[in-house]
Amino acid sequence: MNKQLAVFLSLISFIVVFVSCNDAPSKDKVGILMGRAKVLVDETIAPIVEDQLNVFQSSYTNTELTMVSMPENQVINYLLRDSAQIAVTSRALTEQEIEFFKKKKIYPKMVKFATDAIAVITHKNNTDSTITVDEIVRLMKGNDIAGVRTMVFDNSNSSTVDYFRQLAGVEKLPEQGVYAMKTSADILRYVNENPQSVGVIGVNWIVQPPNDLIDYVNNVKLMGVRNQKGKPGDDAYYKPTQTNLALNLYPFTRTLYCINVQGKKAVGMGFSAFLHGERGQRLILKAGLLPDSIPSREIIIRK
Structure with a gap:
């Protein structure tokens, strides 16, 4: 400023x-x-x-x-x-x-x-709790990755969809494997019902959820994300904590x-x-x- x-x-x-x-x-x-x-x-x-x-x-x-x-x-x-x-x-x-x-x-x-951080979430019972930026790019290009059946966004016109489209260099979501719901609440419900899915959601929905979504949030977990080689945060899997945001270690951030x-x-x-x-x-x-x-x-x- x-x-x-x-x-x-x-x-x-x-x-x-x-x-x-x-x-x-x-x-x-x-x-x-x-x-x-x-x-x-x-x-x-x-x-x-x-x-x-x-x-x-x-x-x-x-x-x-x-x-x-x-x-x-x-x-x-x-x-x-x-x-x-x-x-x-x-x-x-x-x-x-x-x-x-x-x-x-x-x-x-x-x-x-x-x-802000864009969080990647999965069901709390999912044995896999980490994902890489490269794996997310592969999903956005319509390719499969081990352990993930589907990835869901809140809306096709969402800022998170725009963010990941630009990241992957694609113009639209693939026809299979990646889907847009209607709201962030829909993401939480979907991940609750589909343990092998991942959801893309604003981290504030997880930290301070509305009262009617608390039970859904309690059944999901934040995934650690490793950045692409040569970029900050490429040495380990980082969650969207305030410390990691301040140190530029978590890859999915926006102003x-x-x-x-x-x-x-x-x-x-x-x-x-x-x-x-x-x-x-x-x-x-x-x-x-x-x-x-x-x-x-x-x-x-x-x-």
């Missing part, structure tokens, strides 16, 4: 803290910490964003943010169609997308706030962004600042992701 943006976010964060101590007049008014808005969210990271929105709204009661989760390709399309003006995604806008908004005199604000195209000083600015501020970053830590800025800790030494 450049210095100018860092200063801007610090200023907004100060305003966020200051206003939290004072009652804002109404949700119907527009401001950094007041007003209503729809927030489009990549479904693969929905649990952590839902937590952030709940804490933000409970702290700033004159805001009302409605979360709508969907595959990331749809999120971007809705932004471009002006169906919403705030989004949380696993990628930044492309140059072409930025130019689209600039032609409308709107200058997108993109705030990086976390590093999370809050994108604001409101084009004015409105609640999108306040929410972006909250995500990148200390409280938002602590929630990121709790969710098992890597914060963009590590929250400080006070250590009290008693004599």
